[in-house]
Amino acid sequence: MDKNKTIGVEIDGARYEIPDYTPERLPLSQAINVFEDNIMDIKEACQLNILHIMRDNPKIVPSGDENVDSIYEGLREIKIKTGVEGYQKTLKRIKSRDDARRNPHRSRITDEMIQTAREYPIADMYDGHLKGGEDRRQFGLCPFHSERSSSFCIHPDNRWSCFGSCNEHGDSISFFIKLHGLTGPEAFIQAVKALQ
Numbered sequence: 417m418d419k420n421k422t423i424g425v426e427i428d429g430a431r432y433e434i435p436d437y438t439p440e441r442l443p444l445s446q447a448i449n450v451f452e453d454n455i456m457d458i459k460e461a462c463q464l465n466i467l468h469i470m471r472d473n474p475k476i477v478p479s480g481d482e483n484v485d486s487i488y489e490g491l492r493e494i495k496i497k498t499g500v501e502g503y504q505k506t507l508k509r510i511k512s513r514d515d516a517r518r519n520p521h522r523s524r525i526t527d528e529m530i531q532t533a534r535e536y537p538i539a540d541m542y543d544g545h546l547k548g549g550e551d552r553r554q555f556g557l558c559p560f561h562s563e564r565s566s567s568f569c570i571h572p573d574n575r576w577s578c579f580g581s582c583n584e585h586g587d588s589i590s591f592f593i594k595l596h597g598l599t600g601p602e603a604f605i606q607a608v609k610a611l612q
């Protein structure tokens with residue numbers, strides 16, 4: 417295709433020279449590789465396209481002739497299936513990207529393992545005395561900084577926070593990592609495996 421060739425067009429009485437080619441349209445399946453920040457829009461566009469295909473191929477009112485109806489129904493199913501296929505594939509790829517982002521270590525630890533580790537009671541790892549406070553919160557001395565009054569708190573949803581000089585918070589996984597001084601990219605995986 418010669419992209420330097422132009423054609424003259426007239427718009428509202430004025431004449432313009434425009435390139436004589438139609439820009440290729442970018443399919444949604446490829447758009448997810450280009451527009452990383454717009455994944456949610458692409459997802460919505462796929463879902464909308466699927467809905468439109470469904471809308472454009474409605475069920476018909478039975479004609480009374482079973483053969484005609486079944487042929488129509490068969491065609492309708494094929495049209496919908498071939499129409500939505502590409503969008504469904506794109507949605508699947510978006511989902512697996514989301515999963516990979518949520519759990520970048522998927523090949524080594526499962527989502528279930530992470531969930532199990534998050535449910536491991538922080539109180540069971542805590543070495544020391546805990547006092548029950550309001551809202552089922554428990555308070556004790558912070559294991560991460562030296563202090564005389566309790567500013568470390570374990571919340572009912574099994575998250576921890578330190579209102580003292582740490583001023584940090586997290587879940588059972590980050591508690592384990594901090595407690596054992598784990599560092600580096602393996603720390604998260606080690607902690608999750610330890611908390612099974």
Ligand SMILES: [Zn+2]
Binds near residue numbers: 583
């Ligand atoms: Zn602290």
